[in-house]
Amino acid sequence: MPHHRILTAAALVALCSAASAQTRTPASALDFGNDTSAWANDGECDDPRFAGPGASSLNVIVDLMKDATDCQTLYEAGEIWLIAEAPAPVKAPPPAGNAVQAPAGVVFGDDSGGWPGDGECDDRRFFGPGMARSVDTANIGKDATDCGAQFARGQVQLWDPNVARAATQCTAINFGDDSGQWSNDGECDDWRFEGPGTSSIMLMDDIMNDATDCRAACNAGRVFLRDY
Template identity: 50%
Template structure:
């Protein structure tokens, strides 16, 4: 009976359906099978999770996306696998943004080329479980492959470009950074593939040539998009030691009206100066940033809670006249209260920003020689310096007599020169 039916079918000019017809919308030449870099390549099964069918492995993982070309191509041509999504190929998938319109960046992430997209600008089944901002624009190969495969999409916020500033609107500063003119933008106000891997606040507005070139080349953009309306800025108060000196000392701002050195402790504490500078067009608000964490310590000092700050890391009217090294980090409540009231300030060398700005160039400082009996003991004994890298007891006889120790500590950011 079956033979009769087959004969009738052939006589009627009918053809028997084959598995290969399932792939009629795609041919092997239109599918990008990738390469054979999977651990399971060439094992006779298709391990690429874009495919489905009897020729596919029982367990498929995204790490093998486009990495089992030989097996999958053979299975595809044999009709034992088809592309998922009704046989559409990655090239046929409608995507919100053309691939060539996306800057995927580079592969400098620690997790680049692991088969998952680690760039937090993307979302979908092809992204890693944990995404961090440090990997933005740093997993190009994985993210591009996943985007083309339709397993990730660009988040709406990332696909909508911010209103870009023009070169003439940006104060790039100068080239006083140690890293200026090295081909990378080291100014932390910028982001993009043209910036250095490590950015510190000490280089703000100090790498003008590199950052201008990168900005004009389109490899960096100014963070925080367009400017915030003047009325929308919380300027804070005037509790900074440097308030009302005609310069804006708040590190959230940049421009010609901003002090050359700004500290996180002055965030929202120089309102009058900063408001005036913004309104005059001499300062630009760069967005909110958190004050760097400062460890006040505890209240173990016998002078704690006496209304005066007894910690030698501070200076100002609210600090006790006699400061002892044994009280370092031992008067937290008094010092925190007085700092918040604007009656004391943190000595620059003890701020988190100062340490983060290292290494410092000490070539213009005369460190003297090593004639001190305390030379080369890994502490700076020269009384011209202060900081955590300085000795507890400093003698005038050691002035200019501990060169190697002091030079090393200065460059490491553990001491600062307080007198010439």
């Protein structure tokens, strides 16, 4: 995912040294996935599980485990690390123009999406009671004011695939039935889930209505609980 990142050599050495001082999961123990992302093999890691000077400035859920070569190479070089193992608070580069940024360093983006200013967060990187009833990957980073306001109120949080993976026990989930319009299409349409195995558009109306697809994706480690 192309972007401009300015980092001095001294800063890079400091960051990498700090990372190496932490307990890091060996690369051999990580599943980096495949290279099916639109931004694979561009020299930056686009998998949202990682952070660091080698990571893209805007990593989205749809690229989870889909930039294997870049991420593995950068991980082994010490230029990225798992967010859960970050050596220090990792802040994303400041957004361009008048984009909104959360105090915690979450880049909200802008208000160029289809539903800005309606009081609901339409950016599916987030989860919580402040979310809209339908979310679309096309609105990622495009509902800044609404999502920023809901974030400030504690009504949405940034979805963390690592935490979600740990919290998801497929055998304990009631997947429902296949009564949804989009059941058995190979994608999970149940709003309760997020990850690379989900549809690009998720509706609350499809909760528990796509059992076969969602169960298969969960068992394959391609979807995890949205709320955890």
